[in-house]
Amino acid sequence: MQDDKKYPDTKAFDYVVNELDKKGVTLRSIAEITYELQHGFLPDVTIEKFEEVTINVMHKRELLNNVMVGLYLDKMANQGQLDEPLQTIVSHDMGVFGVDETLALQIANMYGAIGITNFGYVDRIKPGIIGKLDTFLNDVNTFIDDIVGAIAAAVAGKLAHEYS
8 A cells, every 4th residue: 555645854854953942952053063073174164054064964864863763752751751761761861871872873874984983073072062962951861962963973974075
């Protein structure tokens, strides 16, 4: 049986942008992370170009799917809606959980090794909004901090491929 439903690209993008915004994450703040990562390698590329590429990358279905799942899990954990022991694991961002990084790596991997290596770097140093999300104690941000880092890493990969 054929399903005639179309993938809701615009709704997915709007949902992701809106949910990120609720957490204080803008497309510009993601572009700023990537700019800091890559400006030394791409000195002639403007912050506006980094933001343009961020928007482009954010329209990828694979990215949107991973981001929607991660944001939703954080939201449910904030509301205490996950079953135990998952609620405790996610709400405390337990180090051996690793699902948040695995989901993020799917995003970073969209643009190959450059995306993956940049993700590892931002996951370690937590620049910009990522650090704020990681240390904000009033909300569960187990997935979002890694997601934002992965998006920035994917943008870095796309730009590196575009300008090399």
